Amino acid sequence: MTEELVDELPAEAVEEAKARAATLLLAFRHGNQLAFDHELDVLFAEHAEREVTTLLAWIAAEAVRKAYAPAVGDKVLRAMARRAPADAGAVCVDEETADAARLIEAVAVGDVGEVRGLVATNADTTFLLGGLLQGVAMMLPFLPEGELAEITAELRRRHGGGAAHVPEARAGA
Numbered sequence: 001m002t003e004e005l006v007d008e009l010p011a012e013a014v015e016e017a018k019a020r021a022a023t024l025l026l027a028f029r030h031g032n033q034l035a036f037d038h039e040l041d042v043l044f045a046e047h048a049e050r051e052v053t054t055l056l057a058w059i060a061a062e063a064v065r066k067a068y069a070p071a072v073g074d075k076v077l078r079a080m081a082r083r084a085p086a087d088a089g090a091v092c093v094d095e096e097t098a099d100a101a102r103l104i105e106a107v108a109v110g111d112v113g114e115v116r117g118l119v120a121t122n123a124d125t126t127f128l129l130g131g132l133l134q135g136v137a138m139m140l141p142f143l144p145e146g147e148l149a150e151i152t153a154e155l156r157r158r159h160g161g162g163a164a165h166v167p168e169a170r171a172g173a
Contacts, residue, residue, distance in 0.1 A: 014055075017048065021055040032126045098122055100131025 020043065027035035043052055064073040099118065106114035122128045140148060 013051065017051040017055050020048065021052050021059060024052065025056070025059065030125050034126075098127030098131050100128060100135055103128060103132055104135045 020039065024036065024039045024043075026032075027039060043049055064077060067073070068076055099122075103115065103118050106118065119125065119128065143151075
């Protein structure tokens with residue numbers, strides 16, 4: 001049986017803080033500045049900064065411990081501390097490397113290697129996916145009548161959204 005200390009978080013609060021830390025890390029890792037800022041705002045509003053900061057530090061320490069020998073891990077952390085930007089509150093983004101047109105062309109011809117390469121070489125998927133979304137939005141007016149409903153119904157079926165049956169647009173043609 002574990003004993004809960006006075007200043008220690010209850011187990012349920014620890015699990016909630018872990019989920020918050022994971023959400024924050026995912027947003028940071030994928031360069032999603034909006035999601036990152038939103039999660040930070042929620043944490044600040046709820047005054048949960050200490051708990052989540054502790055969990056983030058624990059996650060980072062575990063990652064360093066698993067990736068490096070102790071002496072090497074310390075060297076890596078010291079180098080990171082020296083290189084830390086003055087304002088570490090923002091996710092680094094690089095809008096210039098987000099080539100959504102190449103991504104759309106690669107998807108159109110089924111070039112899986114090109115798609116993977118574009119995603120892997122782009123540290124900020126927010127701009128890449130934003131460009132892809134913009135491209136799709138620009139194509140929507142060119143879809144034949146009823147195709148959009150058919151496509152969205154298929155997506156809902158595939159992803160468990162439970163959409164009602166939509167007749168195929170080409171059925172009456």
